[in-house]
Amino acid sequence: MCLFLGVTVNTVFSQEIEPKQEVNIDDLGNVSDEFQELFFEALKQKAITNYDKAIEALEKCVEIDANSNFLYLELAKNYLELKLYEQAENNFKKVLETKPNDKFVLEYLFEVYFQQHKYKESTAVVEKLVQHNSMFKEQLANLYFLEKRYDEAIVALDELDDEYGVDKYRNRLRKRISSKITNPNSQINRLEQKIKEKPEVEQNYLNLIYLYSKSDQKEKAFKTAKSLLNKKPKSELVHLALYKFYLGENNIKQAIHSMQIALKSNKTDIESKYKIVSDFLSFIDTNPEYESQLTTIISLLSNGQNNGKVFTELGHYYYKKENKEQALNFYERSIKNNANDFALLKRILLLQLDLKRYEKAQIGSELALEMYPAQPIFYLVNGVSLIHLNKAEEAVEILAIGIDYVIDDHKMELDFYQQMSVAYQKLGDTTKASEYQQKVNQLQNKS
Structure with missing residues (x-):
């Protein structure tokens, strides 16, 4: 089970919950046939996402033997799938009564709390998970951020950088956290001390430059940058x-x-x-x-x-x-x-027409129409390109399709009629050309 959780949807956590092995027959111990049958029925129902039926079977198992810890774990996981968080929490906690530091159960409990935006409870769980794997400090930093415990969040990131080296994601997270700190003095003091202790660590200078700049201490920021360049000329x-x-x-x-x-x-x-x-x-x-x-x-x-x-x-x-x-x-x-940027496509095609790059404009507008088949501007560009490439018959066809997509836009409607007139003129059909030119004149008189 993978946690991609967000700071109100935006912050991505990199740690994953590792799947705990399902209970097999050897794990059940000395149990009755009825218990065994019910338990494996529960696993079967869970596998086909019938979580309610799985819970029913597990509850019957509990009635037979209430001391089997794995039953509560299975119950909790099924309740979690149904987003019945209170029941999931209660059952995970029952497992933790006998296994208080079980990493997998703690991870699931973290998910229960986080899905409900219970950040204080989530933080308490992740503080325990850090003991299993220090990389959980990344989640911890995110949670401290959510709780507005910004200094503690920065400390957690510092400890990770010291242990694993600099990471782009953590640098982005550090900036996001630092941007919320109204008084960065404690951070500045800590970084100044870290530079004294370890003057060879480049990232500490970079972090200090950022904080000085953010707090409008530009001279100190410039001085720190020059100091880093002096220490590390190849930076x-x-x-x-x-x-x-x-x-x-x-x-x-x-x-x-x-x-x-x-x-x-x-x-x-x-x-x-x-x-x-x-x-x-x-x-x-x-x-x-x-x-x-x-x-x-x-x-x-x-x-x-x-x-x-x-x-x-x-x-x-x-x-x-x-x-x-x-x-x-x-x-x-x-x-x-x-490739699918509408505004950019439109500007490119209009510039190509303006600069008489008609072949490019024709090909480009055809590709644009594959992505945006209801956008009249691309039909118009395609039609104009075809006219200039001496393909007037194809131009009439594409312009006739495109004009149906013009809604409440007299300027564009006028452009379509104007180009239809030009296309028919090229085909030698002066009657049709005149008919469309009259439509152009009528629209011009209205405006």
Whole structure:
């Protein structure tokens, strides 16, 4: 049984409940045939998800022998499947009376409490589970977060990092927890002490830089970043902080250098790369004389994987600058990782039409229609492309289908009629062309 539980649905727990072996005939001991028959009937009913019938059979077993601990475990599991949490809890607790530290039962009891959002009770159980496996501290940190016991949550994460090393998930969780702390002084003091004790541990500096920045102690954050760079000149992640400080003091050469290191690093996640590009685009919006440096940043992303969000941001930047060629270039690179992004698809196809890339627009709009068969804009793009590719007959057919999907949009309706008129004109059917042009004129007179 796997627990994918959330901080009100969002936080994922990585630990899994390991399945406890079902009771077999040798585990039953010296029992009557009736008991044995009822018990295995219960297992059979549970296997086919008839949990009510399984419970009935188990209750009859209890009437025969109330001292068999495994009966209460089986009862509890069936009640849990039925989401009858109180009965499940009572039966799990009966098992714990004789086996107070049973790991599997504690895991099930944790699920009972967590499903009911009983975080205090969940925490008490997980504090016991930590004794079996220190990785349960990850769940513990999540639970402390839910109980607003933020300092204890951070301590739990620190202990895990000390034991197992740094982990991306825990780093994200640490930031989420730290963002809720209104007075980070205790965290700051603890990290300062840890750096004194173990000056070689990079993550402690990074965590301290984050806390200083969050509490608006930018000079201390910058100083700590420089200290880390001095201790570890090959550190790559420190440049995620340094480039911001360099931009802030208009030291563009150093900022670009730090950006390059961070963008090239395999340790930098895609969200951080997106933030670097986004920050630099914001900077050159107010300092356009540095726009030429953007080429350097872009070149570092050329061979990167999963850079869709970054390329979308670059596309938006060039689109605002009315550099349609560059905008389309980045949008087309972005769509590889966002194939079903409706807004992005629409913008790409309209840019392709604008730039007379009719073959691409035809193929792209056909693919778009497979995903969005009721979106008239994609029929319109397809029709316009076909007209320019001298496929007027196909254009009339696709435009006639698409116009049926236009609802309360006079502008789009007018565009459809206009293109129908053009298509019929190309086919030499002047009567039909005139008929649709009249519809265009009527709509224009209404608006």
